[in-house]
Amino acid sequence: MKDAQLTSMNSDQVTIYREPGPPIDKERPLESMMKRFDVAAEILGLERGVYQYLKTPVRQHIVSIPIQMDDGRIEVFEGYRVIHNDVMGPSKGGIRYAPDVSLDEVKALAAWMTWKCAVVGIPFGGAKGGVRCDPSKLTQVEIEKITRRYTANLMDVFGPERDVPAPDMNTNEQTMAWVMDTYSMHTRRTENAVVTGKPLIIGGSLGRKEATGRGVMVNTLSALGKLGLSPKDASVAVQGFGNVGSISARLLQEQGCRIVGISDISGGFFNENGIDVSGAMTYVEKHRSLHGWKGGDKVSQTELLECECDVLVPAAKEDQINPAVAKKIHAKVIVEGANGPTTAKADPVLQSKGILVVPDILANSGGVTVSYFEWVQDRMGYFWELESINDRLDRMMRSAFDAVYQAAAKHHVSMRIGAYVLAIDKVAKTLKVRGIYA
Numbered sequence: 001m002k003d004a005q006l007t008s009m010n011s012d013q014v015t016i017y018r019e020p021g022p023p024i025d026k027e028r029p030l031e032s033m034m035k036r037f038d039v040a041a042e043i044l045g046l047e048r049g050v051y052q053y054l055k056t057p058v059r060q061h062i063v064s065i066p067i068q069m070d071d072g073r074i075e076v077f078e079g080y081r082v083i084h085n086d087v088m089g090p091s092k093g094g095i096r097y098a099p100d101v102s103l104d105e106v107k108a109l110a111a112w113m114t115w116k117c118a119v120v121g122i123p124f125g126g127a128k129g130g131v132r133c134d135p136s137k138l139t140q141v142e143i144e145k146i147t148r149r150y151t152a153n154l155m156d157v158f159g160p161e162r163d164v165p166a167p168d169m170n171t172n173e174q175t176m177a178w179v180m181d182t183y184s185m186h187t188r189r190t191e192n193a194v195v196t197g198k199p200l201i202i203g204g205s206l207g208r209k210e211a212t213g214r215g216v217m218v219n220t221l222s223a224l225g226k227l228g229l230s231p232k233d234a235s236v237a238v239q240g241f242g243n244v245g246s247i248s249a250r251l252l253q254e255q256g257c258r259i260v261g262i263s264d265i266s267g268g269f270f271n272e273n274g275i276d277v278s279g280a281m282t283y284v285e286k287h288r289s290l291h292g293w294k295g296g297d298k299v300s301q302t303e304l305l306e307c308e309c310d311v312l313v314p315a316a317k318e319d320q321i322n323p324a325v326a327k328k329i330h331a332k333v334i335v336e337g338a339n340g341p342t343t344a345k346a347d348p349v350l351q352s353k354g355i356l357v358v359p360d361i362l363a364n365s366g367g368v369t370v371s372y373f374e375w376v377q378d379r380m381g382y383f384w385e386l387e388s389i390n391d392r393l394d395r396m397m398r399s400a401f402d403a404v405y406q407a408a409a410k411h412h413v414s415m416r417i418g419a420y421v422l423a424i425d426k427v428a429k430t431l432k433v434r435g436i437y438a
Contacts, residue, residue: 018352030108031404034331035344037111040420043411050428053436057107058091059083063153065131067145077133079150080158081157084110084126087431090161091127093369094168094197095150095175097143101130112339113368116361118423120400122372129154133406134171138355149198151182158183160193166371167197177202193378196371205374207389208367213247214390216337218397219358220311223333226405227356229258231308237261237309237331239268239301240316241280241290244337248313249277257311261304261316264289264316268304269296280438305329314341323349336360351414359416361423363403367395 028129034055036063038252040238041051061317063183065077083091093113099238114126131150135143147431157163159178176195180202183194192203200206207214224234237258238249241264249259266289269275276296283293289314305321306328314320321329326349335358336342342357350357377383384392386436408418 005250008069016195018183024186026332029433030104030111031342033108036201036347036420037424039413039417043413043417043421044425044428046161046424046428050431053431054085054424054427055085055111057082057110058086059157060103060107061154061157062103063150065146065149065153067142067149068156070139070143077131077146077172078172079129079131079153080106081129081154081163082106083163084109084128085114085137085427086125086163087427087434088114088118088125089123090125091163092124092166093127093129094166095129095131095171095179095286096169097131097133097135097171098169099132099134101132106130107340108305112361113421114427115423116365116368118363118426119404120365120396121397122369122374124164124368126265127165128168129165130168143175144178147178151179152186155169155183158194160191160375164193164371164375165195166368167323169283171200173197173204173413177382193375196374196376203378205370205372205377205383205389206386207393208370208374209243210247210251211370211393212337212364212367213251214242214393215369215397216244216248216313216315216335216363217251217255218366218394219363219401220248220257220313220333220335221255221360222358222398222401222405223335224311229332232256234310235260235272235308236311236313237270237304237307237343238313238315238337239304239320240265240314240338241284242315245313245315246277246281246284246339249275250281251309252313253277255270260300260309261307262290263299263301263304266291268295268299268301270299270304286428286437311335313337317341319343321346321350322326326350326353329353329355331355336363339364347414347416357415359414359419362400362415366393366397411432 036144061081063079065079069075077220109128117124140302162318176198179195184190235259236259238245241262259277263269283370308330311333313335318340321342324345326346333356376384407422409414
């Protein structure tokens with residue numbers, strides 16, 4: 001493959017081909033979030049004290065994680081947990097493992113979680129966690145040791161009524177099972193509500209795996225409705241074919257949309273007649289990537305973002321849509337399945353082109369919504385049927401979309417700023433009602 005990079009995954013001896021994506025106009029995540037926050041704060045006329053309160057994390061934790069590696073060496077990793085806000089309820093947010101994770105990144109992601117929970121109307125604040133490590137170079141035993149020591153170090157932070165972690169980048173339901181077990185061992189009782197995204201057998205929820213993709217689907221249909229487009233007449237391109245992207249594509253296809261483009265780290269494919277999404281998912285399950293798949297014409301990541309389609313779903317990485325890429329996008333609607341796929345500098349470009357952007361804090365909030373359902377079920381000790389979970393999720397997503405759309409129209413701003421206005425206003429009003437403890 002032209003200009004591709006080869007990466008060996010040691011655990012399974014699988015070679016994954018990485019296709020270069022669009023040129024990255026990298027912004028500091030906290031800076032990017034604050035640009036949008038400042039615009040919304042000015043619209044709301046936030047008083048200075050409230051502004052300072054809402055932009056500042058409540059607590060920031062940095063922990064040392066020493067473990068004995070499989071070969072007997074002692075390695076020390078650094079972990080983070082940031083509680084951005086807990087005015088609305090217990091803080092909520094994932095834990096990511098990555099070699100480049102930083103406190104600055106975690107602070108931005110924690111703030112996004114605050115606004116995401118407020119937008120969708122669930123009683124959580126925002127938090128995020130991370131461990132600076134490279135999971136691809138660690139064994140399962142070493143990852144378990146890191147997880148358990150990280151959890152033990154944050155025993156006074158985590159808790160069903162305090163701070164509830166979930167999976168994120170390079171963590172999964174097994175990671176959450178280790179967190180839950182470690183916490184339970186220290187408290188001497190089983191506390192399955194301390195985390196969400198767990199395996200079903202220990203209190204996980206039906207529908208959790210599909211939740212983010214389902215939220216993307218519901219938001220896409222709502223956006224198409226505002227533009228007077230029928231799903232059966234809409235073409236969709238999806239960047240990223242992991243859990244969020246692949247499930248979004250499959251669910252949208254089931255609703256009648258024509259999926260014309262998909263991509264993953266190995267590159268993209270375009271087929272104006274429609275892509276067999278289920279076939280592509282089966283291929284990826286077997287081969288670990290789309291490399292070698294024959295279901296469409298090969299395109300680069302940049303070409304996929306700029307292809308002819310009605311809906312573009314960036315569901316891969318952050319900062320994929322910069323001003324240069326934004327100028328060449330043909331889609332009428334962008335539904336952000338990933339966190340931060342659009343840089344702040346690209347926002348005015350997309351708005352000037354009249355593209356309806358459903359922002360990440362709304363579009364991908366299906367995951368945290370069903371995490372809330374899981375937390376509620378764990379605390380009740382009673383679990384709902386899948387149909388009930390999906391009905392509740394669909395209803396909350398449609399309601400949140402309408403509220404954001406109305407806020408954007410009221411203030412004559414984009415849906416992104418409308419979402420921030422709605423979220424910040426809700427948290428600020430709650431803060432004023434509760435008051436400042438002194």
